[in-house]
Amino acid sequence: MRYELYYWPGIQGRGEYVRLALEEADADYADVARGARGMAAMTGMMEEGSGTPPFAPPFLKAGKLVIGQTANILLYLGSRHGLAPKAEAGRLWVHQLQLTVADLVLEIHDTHHPLGPSLYYEDQRAPAKKRSEEFWNERVPKYLGYFEELLQNHGGAYLTGRRLTYADLSLFQIVEGLRYAFPKRMKAFERKIPGLIGLHDRVAIRPNIKAYLASDRRIAFNEDGIFRRYKALDI
Amino acid sequence: MRYELYYWPGIQGRGEYVRLALEEADADYADVARGARGMAAMTGMMEEGSGTPPFAPPFLKAGKLVIGQTANILLYLGSRHGLAPKAEAGRLWVHQLQLTVADLVLEIHDTHHPLGPSLYYEDQRAPAKKRSEEFWNERVPKYLGYFEELLQNHGGAYLTGRRLTYADLSLFQIVEGLRYAFPKRMKAFERKIPGLIGLHDRVAIRPNIKAYLASDRRIAFNEDGIFRRYKALDI
Numbered sequence: 001m002r003y004e005l006y007y008w009p010g011i012q013g014r015g016e017y018v019r020l021a022l023e024e025a026d027a028d029y030a031d032v033a034r035g036a037r038g039m040a041a042m043t044g045m046m047e048e049g050s051g052t053p054p055f056a057p058p059f060l061k062a063g064k065l066v067i068g069q070t071a072n073i074l075l076y077l078g079s080r081h082g083l084a085p086k087a088e089a090g091r092l093w094v095h096q097l098q099l100t101v102a103d104l105v106l107e108i109h110d111t112h113h114p115l116g117p118s119l120y121y122e123d124q125r126a127p128a129k130k131r132s133e134e135f136w137n138e139r140v141p142k143y144l145g146y147f148e149e150l151l152q153n154h155g156g157a158y159l160t161g162r163r164l165t166y167a168d169l170s171l172f173q174i175v176e177g178l179r180y181a182f183p184k185r186m187k188a189f190e191r192k193i194p195g196l197i198g199l200h201d202r203v204a205i206r207p208n209i210k211a212y213l214a215s216d217r218r219i220a221f222n223e224d225g226i227f228r229r230y231k232a233l234d235i
Numbered sequence: 236m237r238y239e240l241y242y243w244p245g246i247q248g249r250g251e252y253v254r255l256a257l258e259e260a261d262a263d264y265a266d267v268a269r270g271a272r273g274m275a276a277m278t279g280m281m282e283e284g285s286g287t288p289p290f291a292p293p294f295l296k297a298g299k300l301v302i303g304q305t306a307n308i309l310l311y312l313g314s315r316h317g318l319a320p321k322a323e324a325g326r327l328w329v330h331q332l333q334l335t336v337a338d339l340v341l342e343i344h345d346t347h348h349p350l351g352p353s354l355y356y357e358d359q360r361a362p363a364k365k366r367s368e369e370f371w372n373e374r375v376p377k378y379l380g381y382f383e384e385l386l387q388n389h390g391g392a393y394l395t396g397r398r399l400t401y402a403d404l405s406l407f408q409i410v411e412g413l414r415y416a417f418p419k420r421m422k423a424f425e426r427k428i429p430g431l432i433g434l435h436d437r438v439a440i441r442p443n444i445k446a447y448l449a450s451d452r453r454i455a456f457n458e459d460g461i462f463r464r465y466k467a468l469d470i
Binding site: 051052053054055064065067068069071072075076088089092093095096099100103106107110114115116117118119127130131134135137138139143146150154 | 286287288289290299300302303304306307310311323324327328330331334335338341342345349350351352353354362365366369370372373374378381385389
């Protein structure tokens with residue numbers, strides 16, 4: 001079965017967590033909206049017609065199923081492609097970690113959009129500065145400290161031990177994204193999270209991920225995505 | 236088996252979505268942190284000791300399992316208590332709806348905390364006003380319009396048709412909360428969502444929910460929770 005991924009064609013965004021899982025699994029998929037007439041197809045799928053229209057991209061078509069919400073897509077893919085434990089306890093635990101990553105991603109987005117997603121960054125520069133300050137003082141230590149402690153205490157290469165899960169792929173992306181958006185702040189912070197940096201490096205050299213990152217399927221970071229490099233926020 | 240719910244004892248917050256599901260299911264549970272020594276028990280569970288420490292409350296202890304993240308807890312409870320379809324497609328769809336509710340809940344929280352969760356509302360009144368304005372102009376119509384359309388198109392009493400799911404209970408709570416926090420704005424908006432209001436009313440008179448709402452197990456809304464009534468934000 002060939003999966004169809006639907007996501008905005010110009011950004012990594014939330015679609016990237018799904019792309020990383022599909023690539024690691026060497027799954028057959030089309031990144032539909034990046035192709036000709038792809039955007040029209042995506043918009044069409046969001047109409048009520050299907051009975052289960054997604055609220056927003058990304059969503060994945062898998063045979064007859066249309067699955068929305070990033071963490072939900074990963075829940076579906078994880079058990080099918082060896083990216084999560086099959087037993088219920090492990091499955092729920094990895095999903096829980098992914099939902100915590102999703103909360104972090106929303107807070108990252110809020111650093112440049114504290115007044116809401118419908119306004120431009122240029123119209124909320126001052127609050128964005130304050131929110132970014134709070135984010136780095138309070139939230140980054142809390143979130144990344146949590147994952148760091150898990151890594152240290154489980155003593156493994158990955159969050160749940162020896163085997164990679166989709167949550168590890170997502171944490172790789174978090175490290176990549178924070179390095180892109182906040183190079184100064186992240187450089188100063190990295191010494192506090194040696195476990196996470198190690199995880200990042202192990203993911204980066206996995207053959208399928210390495211090939212993906214070097215391909216043109218990987219969209220470059222840019223200022224339309226979740227991770228945006230604004231000098232004023234990185235002091 | 237007696238469930239143990241762990242959540243902040245003084246607020247409805249995110250724990251309320253779990254409480255509503257447990258109450259509707261007539262499940263046996265203890266709201267641990269509301270009892271004597273409950274807070275100490277909750278804090279203890281968040282230490283690494285368990286191997287799978289939750290990032291934040293709410294979390295549910297179900298036998299040996301400790302499950303964190305509201306939507307993840309509902310995913311677990313749904314299939315066990317007839318609050319979600321058992322088949323994969325339906326299960327994923329209801330979970331997807333719940334994750335969309337979770338996104339909305341985060342945006343509701345941001346109306347009074349646009350500069351971040353660690354600062355007081357009193358230190359972010361002006362940005363909170365702007366964020367609330369954007370929330371009601373753009374986000375409420377988008378989110379509630381989405382759920383309204385689902386209800387209208389499926390022609391049923393509940394989101395997925397004739398049978399109640401945990402996502403319906405959560406939407407009941409959204410309507411209750413918006414009425415509490417933004418009485419003026421919500422009153423003006425309700426005529427646009429007759430289906431959702433109907434769903435709210437049907438949930439409110441379900442025997443188990445009705446009994447719960449009248450009991451002292453239901454904590455009153457207050458200004459420490461997600462839904463806060465600040466006059467300046469409700470104009």
